[in-house]
Amino acid sequence: MRIALVTSAALPALDPDDRPLIPAFAALGARAEPVRWDDPAAVWSDFAAVLLRSPWDYFHRLDEFLVWCERTAAAVPLFNPPALARWNLDKRYLLDLARQGAPVVPTALCEAGTRTDLAALAAERGWREVILKPAVSADSWETLHVTPERYPEGQAHLDRLLASRAMLVQPFLPAVESHGERCLVFLDGEYAHTIRKNPLTRGGRWAGLPEGIPVTPEPAERRAAEAILDLAVPERPLYARVDLVRGADGAPLLLELELIEPTLFLAPHPGAANRLAAALLRRAGLAG
Numbered sequence: 621m622r623i624a625l626v627t628s629a630a631l632p633a634l635d636p637d638d639r640p641l642i643p644a645f646a647a648l649g650a651r652a653e654p655v656r657w658d659d660p661a662a663v664w665s666d667f668a669a670v671l672l673r674s675p676w677d678y679f680h681r682l683d684e685f686l687v688w689c690e691r692t693a694a695a696v697p698l699f700n701p702p703a704l705a706r707w708n709l710d711k712r713y714l715l716d717l718a719r720q721g722a723p724v725v726p727t728a729l730c731e732a733g734t735r736t737d738l739a740a741l742a743a744e745r746g747w748r749e750v751i752l753k754p755a756v757s758a759d760s761w762e763t764l765h766v767t768p769e770r771y772p773e774g775q776a777h778l779d780r781l782l783a784s785r786a787m788l789v790q791p792f793l794p795a796v797e798s799h800g801e802r803c804l805v806f807l808d809g810e811y812a813h814t815i816r817k818n819p820l821t822r823g824g825r826w827a828g829l830p831e832g833i834p835v836t837p838e839p840a841e842r843r844a845a846e847a848i849l850d851l852a853v854p855e856r857p858l859y860a861r862v863d864l865v866r867g868a869d870g871a872p873l874l875l876e877l878e879l880i881e882p883t884l885f886l887a888p889h890p891g892a893a894n895r896l897a898a899a900l901l902r903r904a905g906l907a908g
Contacts, residue, residue, distance in 0.1 A: 621906060623652040623897075624667040626881075627674040632656065635674045640886050640893035648897055649908065657688055665695040669904040671858075672700065672881050676758045679709070697904040699858045700879055708879040711755045711788055713852070717874065722848050724874045725865065728789040729755070730782055738766070738775045741789060749792035752778055754785050758881070765792060793873075795866035801875060802864045804837055804845040805884050805892075808899035809856030811842065812892055815885045817863075834888050844872040852877055858903055859884055859896060 623645050627634050634641075634654045645652035655662050657675040664670060670692055678685035689702040707713055711727075718724040728745065730736040742750050752774060753763040762781060766774030781787055800816040815832030837845070845862035853860070861882040864872040886893045901907045 621650045621668045622666065623650050623900070624655045624662075624664065624670040625652050626657045626670060626672045627654045628677045629656055629658070630677065631674045635883065637883050637885060637887045638673045641671075641673075641897060644893035644897040647894065648901060650897070650901065650906070652897075657685065664692045667696055668906050669697045669699065669900055671900060672698070672705075675881055678881075679754075679756050679758050679761070682709070682756060699900060699903070701857075704853065704857060705880045708877065709756055710786075711753070711876070712786075713877065714788070714874065717848065717852060717877070720851055722851055722874055723844060723867075723871065725790050725793065725867075730778065730787045730789060732782060732784060732786045734782060736778060736782070736787075736789070738778055738789070739771050742771075745791070747791040750774070751790045751792050752781075753788050753790070754781060755788055756785065793865050793867065795870075799866050800833075802835070802837055802841050802872070803832065803882075803885065804841065804862045804864065805882075806845075806849060806856065806860040806862070807884070807892065807896050808858060808903075811846070812895065813885065813889045814841075815888070832885060832888075834885075838872075841872045844874070848874055848877060853879070858899055 625634060625638060625641060632654060642652045686706060689698065689705050692698050693702050712729065714724050714727050715729060718727070726745065728741060748768060750766050751763065752766060754761065764774060764777050778787060803815045803817050805812045805814070814835050814837040816835045817832040841864055844864060848862055849856060849860055857879060861878040861884065862874065863876040863878065865875045867873045886896065
């Protein structure tokens with residue numbers, strides 16, 4: 621029984637965090653192997669199931685990736701399924717969740733082909749420092765932290781990207797640096813573990829540390845993550861990651877809900893890969 625662990629050309633041997641899945645599946649009698657989502661030689665129907673892991677270049681070829689998801693899911697169980705991917709890949713979902721009452725980091729949407737006066741928007745919202753990010757992206761691509769003295773640079777960055785894609789503008793929350801981002805991971809619909817991810821600013825560009833520190837979430841963080849997940853996907857998927865930050869009042873706010881290809885921080889948590897592998901086989905109807 622073969623299981624495809626979907627990756628990208630940049631990570632042909634998988635992200636290191638996902639490599640524990642190979643022995644985890646082997647222990648259950650399955651052979652897991654990394655396969656590029658765009659590998660023309662791949663025959664997806666030869667696999668018993670397909671697990672999205674690190675296809676982190678998908679947003680550069682979005683339409684092609686979505687077609688691939690639909691075609692693959694028609695031939696073999698794909699986790700998570702295409703409908704979730706289609707909804708979750710565009711960060712407009714944050715606005716959807718905010719309208720439903722979820723505690724979300726304040727977010728302004730700037731549509732492609734429009735022009736937004738960044739300084740005026742920030743002043744209107746009462747934001748001193750802002751974060752600019754594409755509505756569709758991964759791995760902090762083209763994300764910029766703009767301080768007041770750098771607004772001309774931020775405006776140029778926004779103008780350049782708005783020519784071809786929608787952008788989000790959010791306030792910079794100082795607690796991201798002091799408290800860190802909390803990534804709550806759910807496996808098989810149940811809470812599994814939490815990582816504190818400490819962002820770095822490099823020349824104003826925003827990037828998370830590749831590793832995080834395992835922590836115990838505060839009760840308010842756990843409650844918020846559970847409620848957000850229930851609101852977004854009442855039938856909980858095989859895996860999910862709820863990324864929270866503290867707002868100005870200390871309450872947890874949703875930064876991102878990751879349902880497509882999040883790092884799940886399997887490596888620092890013994891047993892997590894085994895739990896995910898067993899759940900996939902069961903959900904795909906492959907458990908012995």
